[in-house]
Each structure stands twice: as structure tokens, then as C-alpha cells.
Amino acid sequence: MCGTLRASDAGKPAILMGWVNKRRDHGSLLFIDLRDRSGIMQVVVNAERNKAVHEKAETLRNEYVIAAIGTVRLRDANTINPNMPTGEVELVVDDLRILNESKLPPFLPSDTALTNEETRLKYRYIDLRRDVMQFNIETRHKVAKAIRDYLSSQGFFEIETPFMTRSTPEGARDYLVPSRVQTGTFYALPQSPQLFKQILMISGFDRYFQIVRCFRDEDLRADRQPEFTQIDLEMSFPRPENVWEIVEGFLTAAFHAAGYEIKTPFPRMDYDEAIRLFGIDKPDLRLPAFTDARDCFTEQNLQDLAINANLPVLAIRTPKVGELSRKERDDIKPMFHSKGGAKIFEDFKRIANKFPDAAAAITKKCGAEEGDLIVLVAGSAQAGPQTAMPAHRKVTPAELAIYASAGLIRLALAQKYADRHQCFQRGDFRFLWVTNFPMFEWDEGEKQWMAAHHPFTSPHEADMKLLESGVDSVSDPQSTLSAVRALAYDVVLNGTELGSGSIRIHRQDIQRKIFRALGMTDEEAKSRFGFFLEALEYGTPPHGGIALGLDRIVMILAGAESLREVIPFPKTARAVDLMCDAPTPVSDRQLRELGISVKKPS
RNA sequence: GGGGACGUAGUUCAGUUGGUUAGAACGCUGCCCUGUCACGGCAGAGGCCGCGGGUUCGAGUCCCGUCGUCCCCGCCA
Numbered sequence: 001m002c003g004t005l006r007a008s009d010a011g012k013p014a015i016l017m018g019w020v021n022k023r024r025d026h027g028s029l030l031f032i033d034l035r036d037r038s039g040i041m042q043v044v045v046n047a048e049r050n051k052a053v054h055e056k057a058e059t060l061r062n063e064y065v066i067a068a069i070g071t072v073r074l075r076d077a078n079t080i081n082p083n084m085p086t087g088e089v090e091l092v093v094d095d096l097r098i099l100n101e102s103k104l105p106p107f108l109p110s111d112t113a114l115t116n117e118e119t120r121l122k123y124r125y126i127d128l129r130r131d132v133m134q135f136n137i138e139t140r141h142k143v144a145k146a147i148r149d150y151l152s153s154q155g156f157f158e159i160e161t162p163f164m165t166r167s168t169p170e171g172a173r174d175y176l177v178p179s180r181v182q183t184g185t186f187y188a189l190p191q192s193p194q195l196f197k198q199i200l201m202i203s204g205f206d207r208y209f210q211i212v213r214c215f216r217d218e219d220l221r222a223d224r225q226p227e228f229t230q231i232d233l234e235m236s237f238p239r240p241e242n243v244w245e246i247v248e249g250f251l252t253a254a255f256h257a258a259g260y261e262i263k264t265p266f267p268r269m270d271y272d273e274a275i276r277l278f279g280i281d282k283p284d285l286r287l288p289a290f291t292d293a294r295d296c297f298t299e300q301n302l303q304d305l306a307i308n309a310n311l312p313v314l315a316i317r318t319p320k321v322g323e324l325s326r327k328e329r330d331d332i333k334p335m336f337h338s339k340g341g342a343k344i345f346e347d348f349k350r351i352a353n354k355f356p357d358a359a360a361a362i363t364k365k366c367g368a369e370e371g372d373l374i375v376l377v378a379g380s381a382q383a384g385p386q387t388a389m390p391a392h393r394k395v396t397p398a399e400l401a402i403y404a405s406a407g408l409i410r411l412a413l414a415q416k417y418a419d420r421h422q423c424f425q426r427g428d429f430r431f432l433w434v435t436n437f438p439m440f441e442w443d444e445g446e447k448q449w450m451a452a453h454h455p456f457t458s459p460h461e462a463d464m465k466l467l468e469s470g471v472d473s474v475s476d477p478q479s480t481l482s483a484v485r486a487l488a489y490d491v492v493l494n495g496t497e498l499g500s501g502s503i504r505i506h507r508q509d510i511q512r513k514i515f516r517a518l519g520m521t522d523e524e525a526k527s528r529f530g531f532f533l534e535a536l537e538y539g540t541p542p543h544g545g546i547a548l549g550l551d552r553i554v555m556i557l558a559g560a561e562s563l564r565e566v567i568p569f570p571k572t573a574r575a576v577d578l579m580c581d582a583p584t585p586v587s588d589r590q591l592r593e594l595g596i597s598v599k600k601p602s
Numbered sequence: 603g604g605g606g607a608c609g610u611a612g613u614u615c616a617g618u619u620g621g622u623u624a625g626a627a628c629g630c631u632g633c634c635c636u637g638u639c640a641c642g643g644c645a646g647a648g649g650c651c652g653c654g655g656g657u658u659c660g661a662g663u664c665c666c667g668u669c670g671u672c673c674c675c676g677c678c679a
Contacts, residue, residue, distance in 0.1 A: 022639075029636040042639070062629090079637055087639085104630065106612055112640075113614045113628080118671050171679035191679085218678040219603095441679095454679045562672090573672065 003039015007088040010074040014091055016041060017099070019129065020064045021110050030057050034068060034091075035109070037134060042081075042090040043068045053096050063102035063109075063126075069095040117564070121578040124569060136558045136566045139258050143554055144211055146257035147231055150250040156207040156233060161196035163189055163213070168528055171454065172216035175226070183595035189215035192547055195532050197234040198456065198504055201543040202535050206236035211550060220573050222562040223496070223552060227571075231499070231553075234545030240489055243501060243546050244268075244433055247491055251553075255429070258557045266431035266491070272394050274434050279314075279407020281437070284495025285430035286423045287414050288366070290406060291315040293376060296361035303381070304354075311379030312399055314406045317366045318413045319421045321373035332375060332413070348374045375413065377406035392466065392483030393438070411495070424494075426559055432492045436460070439467075439484040440517065448474045448519050449481045453488040455514050457502040458544075460485040467513060474519040481517055491548065498553060501546025508536045 002018050018036035025031075028047035033040050047054035060066065070093040081087030107115040109129035114120075120127040127133060148158065167174045167188035174188035190196075192214050200208045210232045217226060231250070235243065248264040255262045267285075274281050277289035293315040294302075302309045329349070352359035368374055379402050395403065418424055439459050440449040449470075451457065459467050463484045470481035487503035505511045511533065515525040525533065554566040564570040571577050591598065 024638050024641055025635085026638065026641075027635040029638080031638055031641085033639070040639095044637085046636075048636080076637080079639090081639055084639080104612070108613085108629075110640095111613070111628080115613060116609090116671075118609095119613080121671090172677085194679095216678060219676085221678090222673070224678070451679055457679090572670090574670085576670095578671090 001038040002034050002036045002041035003086060005041055005072055005086050005089050005091075007074060009072045010089060012072050013070070014072050015067060015069050016043065016091055017067045018065070019102075019109075020060050020062055020066060023060055023062070025058070028054065030054065032057065032060065032066075032068070033110075034066070035129075039085060041086045043070070043093055044073075044090050045093045045096065049092070050094060053093060056096050056098065057093070060098070061102065061104070063105055064098060065100040065102070067097040067099055068093050069097075118572075118578065121564075121570070121572065124579045128568060133565070136554065136560065137568060139558050140550070140554045140566055142257040143254040143557065144550060146253040147250045147550075148211065150253040151207075151209045151233065151246070154207070154246060154249065156209040156235075157205055158210055159200060159205060159208050160210065161190070161193040161200075161212070165190050165196075168195075172218050175215045175217050178594040178596055180593050191216050192230060193232055194454065194456065195529070197232060197545060198543065199532070199535050201234055201236050202538065202540045206541070206543075207233075208235075208545075209233040217575075220571070220575060222564075223555070225551065225563050225567060225570055226575050228563070228567075229550040230547040231550050232545070232547040234543060236541040236543045238503065238542075238544050240435070240487060240503060240544065243503075243544055244489070244491075247499070247546060247548065248431075251431070251491075254553065255557070260427055260429065260557070262429050262431065266433050268433040268435055271434055271437045271485075275395055275400065275403050275407075276312075279403040279405070279410065280495075281434055282490065282492040282495055282497045283432060283434075284411065284414070285432055286428060286494060287410065287421075288317045288319065290403075290410070291317065291362070291366045293358075293362045293365065296365060297355070297358045301355050301358050305351075305378075306381045308379035308381045312402050312406075313376065313378040314402065315362050315366050316375045316377065316406060316410045316413065317368050318373040318375075318410075318417055319369070319423060320371050321413075321417045321420050322371045324373065348376065351376065373413065373417070375409065377402060377409060392478075392480050428494075429556075430494055434490045434492055435488075436485045437488040437490070438482070439463070439486040439488075440481045442477050442482065449479065449517065451514070451518060453486055453500065453502050455518055456504045456511070458487045458505045458510070459514070460487060467517065471513050471517045474517055487544070489546070491546070493553075493556060496552055496556065497549075499546050499548030501544065503542070503544035506536070506540040506542045508533060511536060 002016050005014065016034055016036070018034045020032055021035035021040055022033040023030065030045040030047075032043040032045065034043050045054050045057040068091055070091045072089050073092045075081075075088055075090055105126045106119055106123055107126065109126065109131070115127075128137065152158070164177055164187040167176065167186060172191050174191065177187040177189065179185045179187060193210060193212055197208055197210070212230055212232050213227055214230050215227050218224070220226065233243075233246065235246070244265070248266060252262055252264055269277075269283070271281055274283050277283065279290065283289075291314070292312060294309070294313040297305075297307070297313065299309065302313070307313060348359065348362075351362075362368075362374065362376075366372070366374060379398065414421065414423065438452050439457065441452045442448075443450045466480040466484045470476075470479040470484070473479035473481065489501055490497055491499045505514065512522070512525070515522075520528075551563045551566055554560075555563055558566055560566055569577060569579065576582070
């Protein structure tokens with residue numbers, strides 16, 4: 001193939017087939033850069049050697065598909081191109097076949113400037129010819145294969161589950177598929193194979209995995225597509241650590257396949273600790289954690305600054321930002337309004353002038369060095385007493401508000417000064433297990449407790465009493481439900497949630513309590529998950545698992561900014577496929593067969 | 603559902619305070635060229651300035667609307 005020939009191949013006959021990447025016409029001497037999946041090879045056509053072939057070569061244009069038949073030759077020393085792997089050799093052509101012509105594409109795979117994404121997506125087949133995209137897709141293949149091989153070696157079976165299944169109106173919006181045979185009924189495309197994989201455990205396939213497409217009809221983001229691929233696995237009789245070891249194992253294999261070595265085991269951190277140190281449940285460990293600066297101030301200091309002494313005072317350190325101009329310091333202020341309503345912003349310079357002792361203490365406690373940026377986030381004394389005070393969680397809602405906005409500001413600052421702090425280095429992979437998530441989250445809109453992970457997650461053994469006492473107080477924000485921890489865990493890489501899993505409930509009585517705590521009557525639970533609840537009653541083993549986003553893993557490995565760069569045929573922010581122009585209206589006949597009437601777009 | 607950025611040649615972009623015939627680079631077409639690899643030289647073609655209104659003597663430029671792409675919030679168990 002084009003990219004594989006080396007000096008050691010000199011003298012060999014070769015037939016190369018590929019696309020004309022570039023043509024350099026020197027009159028009776030003509031060079032063609034011939035491209036295939038493996039790379040680029042220079043092909044030389046000499047009119048003196050073969051006039052007819054040269055004439056044919058003159059008609060070649062970019063992206064023509066050709067076969068070049070000839071001999072591999074070592075290049076003269078002064079014509080070696082050290083910038084390409086095949087730069088020591090070239091193919092001297094004896095015959096040439098034009099296998100297909102090409103219209104002039106709207107952009108060329110060899111273009112250096114990146115074409116706008118709309119055009120790239122419309123002509124995705126051209127875009128995918130670019131070496132970056134070829135690399136990304138190859139990386140995707142290698143990663144998926146490494147994971148398959150690893151999990152197979154650990155005794156996991158890859159088992160397929162249905163794409164056409166039933167809608168379970170929980171969580172994300174379903175994509176629906178109308179049934180023709182039973183008019184008026186619908187299949188749903190799975191948001192994940194959750195219940196099927198749990199049922200496979202009940203069936204005795206004690207180690208299951210699947211690299212599987214999942215579908216969610218929600219708004220898109222750079223890291224969210226309506227259809228995406230999960231590495232889904234489930235095992236019987238596990239402790240969380242067993243699941244973590246498996247994940248660490250296949251990630252090691254996957255990263256190795258992509259050319260990176262990673263260290264295991266990954267560090268572990270409680271959800272509460274993640275919130276206190278980073279203000280977020282998916283901390284980016286490449287950046288410093290918060291420093292609690294409250295004890296760096298005297299009571300009087302805090303009063304002077306109108307800071308609420310009962311709430312955290314957090315110092316955010318961003319390394320090596322350097323001296324900021326007045327304008328740059330002013331630019332930080334708006335972040336405080338946009339990032340979740342932090343109560344107080346303080347310019348550290350002002351603090352240092354007015355409260356030198358406090359500033360010195362903070363600097364020391366942060367471990368700050370010359371040029372580091374420190375920003376303080378605190379609660380306002382004027383805000384008055386917080387009403388929704390501690391339910392039963394360690395971190396109160398008022399504290400959480402401070403931690404969360406500080407967390408967002410920390411990331412916004414890191415983003416803004418990324419070119420200065422150098423914390424984001426390619427190949428620097430900081431994995432983390434975040435564990436012991438809360439089982440329930442208060443939904444202010446619905447005024448009730450919701451499952452934080454999903455309703456099949458097992459609560460902590462130690463928190464069963466809290467579940468018992470809260471089971472009938474679904475609409476009480478002070479319920480002990482708030483303190484129930486789940487046997488749930490996330491694997492996080494550089495601030496991205498790669499995957500999420502849990503030990504599941506395997507006992508029907510506990511499952512029923514969870515549904516009750518979620519405000520679901522037995523009848524409701526039965527109508528939604530009846531088949532599953534029934535299955536639970538037939539000898540369900542303890543089981544648990546996890547699912548990781550393959551697209552996100554590949555995105556990070558490829559150094560890409562968007563999932564679209566690692567998905568061959570992705571969708572736009574409006575969930576449109578610009579290449580094949582899906583979705584489209586369908587014929588009246590199709591609709592009639594499905595018993596559906598729709599108002600068609602004009 | 604909300605906020606923001608962008609839309610000018612095939613592509614990437616420039617276009618000043620609203621002012622004559624909208625430019626550059628790459629690509630493309632033709633001719634020339636035997637060692638290029640971002641080849642080079644000469645000549646040339648190529649524009650619904652996203653679309654629709656409005657303001658104005660005059661709009662790529664200002665205003666309103668609309669469509670599309672991207673980013674973010676909500677949403678994503």
C-alpha cells in the first residue's frame with residue numbers, strides 16, 4: 001500500500017491503487033502523490049520512459065482513482081523527502097489505469113485550512129479522506145477492538161440486546177418507532193440496555209458486555225449526540241472494586257492500543273469530597289483543588305468584606321496566569337453572574353492591600369507561586385439566613401451553591417487561561433473514581449425526590465435505615481432520603497465523565513421501596529417495569545456494572561474538541577444528518593400504514 | 603425553551619465612517635517547464651455578499667425578520 005513502502009522495498013515491482021492527492025506537473029516529468037488509507041507515496045511519470053503513459057497522466061486530476069503499475073526505486077540522496085515516511089522511495093511508473101474520475105470536490109483532503117463544518121458534514125465522504133479523520137476512525141477501531149479482546153479474555157460474553165424495545169418514561173426522551181402491525185403502538189430505541197443486561201444476569205450470563213448504540217432524544221452538545229456508543233457491561237456477584245478493576249483493565253488496554261500507557265488503580269474520591277474540593281462531581285485533576293480560605297480571615301475581616309462566615313470561603317488557584325491587566329481582572333467579574341450565582345467576587349489585589357495578613361495566609365495555604373491567579377468565592381452576608389437548610393446531607397444546599405459556582409468559575413478560568421497555565425498537556429490522563437453518590441436528588445420543579453443515577457441502583461447497606469424512614473416522604477425536602485448514599489460510581493477523566501455505574505438492586509422488596517420513595521405506586525411500577533420486577537423474583541443474583549462512552553474516550557485520545565470528529569456520520573446541533581438529509585417527511589402511504597397523521601412541514 | 607458567535611468566489615478569509623467596477627490567498631481552467639514534494643512561470647474564469655423586508659440619493663456595511671452552522675444554559679435517570 002501507498003504508505004508502507006520503504007527503502008528496503010527498492011527494486012520490487014508494485015501496483016498501487018488509490019486517490020490522486022496532488023499532482024506536480026513539470027512538463028515531461030510528472031509527480032503524483034498517491035494516497036490510500038495507509039498514507040502517501042510519490043509516483044513518477046517520465047515522458048522519456050513511456051510517452052503514452054505520460055499523456056494519460058497529464059489528464060489526471062485531484063481525487064481521481066488510479067492504479068499505478070511500476071517499480072519501487074530508491075530516490076537520489078538530494079531528492080529524499082524526510083517529512084514523509086515513504087520519502088526515501090518513489091514508484092517509477094510503467095503503466096497507469098484510471099479506475100475512476102472525480103468531480104472537483106468542494107474541498108480537498110489535502111487542504112491545510114479546515115473547511116467549515118457544514119460543508120464538511122455535507123460532503124462527509126470527502127472529509128473522512130483527510131488524514132486526521134482517518135486517524136480518528138482508526139483509533140476508534142483500535143480502542144473498540146482492544147476493549148473487546150480484553151473483556152473476552154476476562155470471560156465476558158458480548159451479547160446483543162434489542163434496539164426495538166419498550167418505552168420506559170424515565171430519564172431522557174425516547175426515540176419512538178411506530179408499529180405497523182399493531183397500529184397506535186410504539187417501540188422505543190433504548191437509552192441504554194439497562195434492564196436487558198440485568199435480566200441477562202438473572203439468566204446466568206454472569207459476565208456480559210456490549211459495545212452498543214444508545215439513543216436519547218435530547219438537545220445536543222459538543223460531547224452529546226442523539227445516538228452514541230456505550231461500552232456496556234454487567235457482572236454477577238461483584239463488589240464495586242471488581243467492576244473498577246475490569247474498567248481499569250480495559251481502559252489500560254484501550255489506551256495502550258492508542259499509544260498511551262496509563263497507571264492503575266485510579267484514585268478514588270467520595271462524591272462529598274469531590275464537591276468540597278472541586279465543586280463538581282467530575283473533577284479535572286489537572287488543575288489545583290479549592291483551598292478553604294475561611295480561617296485565613298479574622299471575623300472582623302469577613303465582616304468588613306460582607307462575607308457570610310457560615311459558608312465556605314473558597315480560594316481558586318489558577319497556575320501561571322501572570323500579571324493581569326485591569327481589563328482582564330474586570331473580565332472575570334461577569335463570570336460570577338453567569339456561573340450559578342456565586343455571591344461574592346473579590347479582587348485578590350484589593351484583599352492584599354486591605355488585609356495583607358489574610359492574603360499572605362491564603363497564598364501560603366494555596367501553595368501559590370509568583371504569577372498564579374487566586375480568585376475568592378464566598379457567600380454574601382447580606383443574603384440572610386438560608387431557608388432550605390440542612391436536610392441530612394453533609395454538604396448543605398447553601399454550601400453546595402458556593403461550591404458549585406466556584407467549581408464552574410474554576411473551570412472557566414482554566415479555559416480562559418489555558419494557553420498560559422500549561423496544565424492541559426496532550427497525553428496527561430488523570431483518571432478518577434467518584435464514589436458514594438447520593439441516591440436521591442431533590443427536584444425543585446416536581447417537588448419530589450428523584451433517582452440520582454437510576455432507580456435500579458442499590459442503596460448503601462449502611463443507609464438502609466435512612467431509606468426506611470424516608471420511604472414515604474417523597475415530597476418532603478427534609479426527608480432522610482437526602483442522606484441515602486448509592487453504591488454508584490463514575491469514572492472521570494480530565495473533567496469528563498467517561499462512564500457511570502452501580503451495584504444494582506437484586507431484591508424485589510428493596511426495589512419496591514425505592515419505587516415508593518420515588519413516589520411510584522405499586523401499580524405504576526408494575527405498568528412500567530412489571531416484566532422486570534417479575535424477573536427479579538426468580539432467583540436474581542447480586543449484580544452490578546457500568547457503561548462508558550466510547551465516543552468520549554476516542555475523542556480524548558484523538559485530542560478532538562467534539563464527538564463529531566470521532567463519529568463517521570454525526571448529526572448537527574439540530575439532530576440533522578447533513579449528508580443524507582435525515583430526518584425527512586415520509587409519504588402519506590407510509591403514514592397511513594402506521595395509522596399516524598401528522599401536520600407536514602410546508 | 604433561553605443566551606451568544608458566525609454566514610462575502612469552490613475553500614479560507616479581508617472589506618475602514620454607508621459612497622465609483624467587492625479584494626487576497628489557496629483551489630480551478632489553458633499554455634510553458636526533467637527532480638518536485640506548500641513545485642515554479644505566464645494568462646484566465648469564477649460573486650443572489652445565506653434569504654426576505656425596511657431605512658437611505660446610495661446597503662456587503664445600519665435596522666427588523668427568517669434560515670443554517672457552532673458554543674453555552676435549561677434538558678440529558
